[in-house]
Amino acid sequence: DAGVTQSPTHLIKTRGQQVTLRCSPKSGHDTVSWYQQALGQGPQFIFQYYEEEERQRGNFPDRFSGHQFPNYSSELNVNALLLGDSALYLCASSFGNTIYFGEGSWLTVV
Amino acid sequence: GIQVEQSPPDLILQEGANSTLRCNFSDSVNNLQWFHQNPWGQLINLFYIPSGTKQNGRLSATTVATERYSLLYISSSQTTDSGVYFCAVEVDSWGKLQFGAGTQVVVTP
Numbered sequence: 001d002a003g004v005t006q007s008p009t010h011l012i013k014t015r016g017q018q019v020t021l022r023c024s025p026k027s028g029h030d031t032v033s034w035y036q037q038a039l040g041q042g043p044q045f046i047f048q049y050y051e052e053e054e055r056q057r058g059n060f061p062d063r064f065s066g067h068q069f070p071n072y073s074s075e076l077n078v079n080a081l082l083l084g085d086s087a088l089y090l091c092a093s094s095f096g097n098t099i100y101f102g103e104g105s106w107l108t109v110v
Numbered sequence: 111g112i113q114v115e116q117s118p119p120d121l122i123l124q125e126g127a128n129s130t131l132r133c134n135f136s137d138s139v140n141n142l143q144w145f146h147q148n149p150w151g152q153l154i155n156l157f158y159i160p161s162g163t164k165q166n167g168r169l170s171a172t173t174v175a176t177e178r179y180s181l182l183y184i185s186s187s188q189t190t191d192s193g194v195y196f197c198a199v200e201v202d203s204w205g206k207l208q209f210g211a212g213t214q215v216v217v218t219p
Contacts, residue, residue, distance in 0.1 A: 031205070042114075042196055042209030043153075056206060088151050094205050097141070101153040 004029075004093050004102035012108045013081050021076040021105045025093030029100070031055075032074040034066060037088040037104070049074050081109045112137045112201050116210035123187045123217045131182040131213045133197030141200040142173050143207070144182050146193050153196070156182070187217045 005024045013019050025032050031050045035043035045058035049068035068074045072093070078085055088104045113136040123129055133142070144156040157164050157171040159180065164171055168187075173180040184191055194214050198207040 033206070035207075035209075037151075040211075042198075042211050043207070045206055045208070048204060048206065050204075055204060056202070058206075090151070090153065092153075092207075097158065097205075099143075099155065099205060099207075101145075101155075104151040106151070 004091055004100050006089075006091050006102040006105050008105055009103065010106045010108075012110060015081055015083060015109055017081050018077065018079045019081060019107060021078075021089050021091075021107070023074045023076070023091030023093075023102060025072050025074070025091075026095075026100050029093035029095045029098075030072055031094045032068055032072065033092045033094070033099075034074070034076045035090040035092065036060070037090060039087070043090055046076070078107075083109050085109050112139065112199060112208050114197060114199055114208055114210040116195075116197055116213050118213060119211065120214045121216070123184075123191075123215065125187060125189060125217055125219050127187050127217075128183070128185045129187060129215070131184070131195055131197075131215075133180040133182070133210055135178050135180075135197075135199050137178070138175065139199040139201060140203060142175075142180050143198045143200070144171055144180070145196040145198060147196060147212070148193050156195075184215070187215075189217045189219055191215060192217045 033048040034046040037043040047057040145153045161175045194212040
């Protein structure tokens, strides 16, 4: 049984560009959450998806948007990239009280 | 929002030593988890521990919910224990996590 898988693992983008990150949850997990982890800090909650709807959102601007598909996989989109968006983006899938994290996508904005 | 503070921020241990990591939180929470982040970035859950004490091999954790703190004990540390340890509290029933800033642990041979 595969765990949480994320793609791409590393990417470099230019300021002002847009990026899409993808996440496949662990089998049977219906809830996907996204976190941003800047260098030297703890992960910060971006938003959570359940039944294809954004259920709750952290303190992130509208440039950050997402989507969940019927198979529970999810995408995180960031528009108009800023240098400060450089971070590790983590996807977590959960079912009930159990949560698993993927290995993350390392985004560098230059 | 809930504040989560971890101490110490950094810890250097010689192989075989024991250590204690602390997590303080500012309000009552649904649950508390400890994670280990490996050098490649993956977070691995170590404990779900809203209260009481749990042990898993050389690791154990204690949460005193009434006093709003949790402790993670590492005994007989090994080089593979190196990494960043995070405490995270569940701030709602949907599992939203609020993380601390982490403790960077380096275990030297």
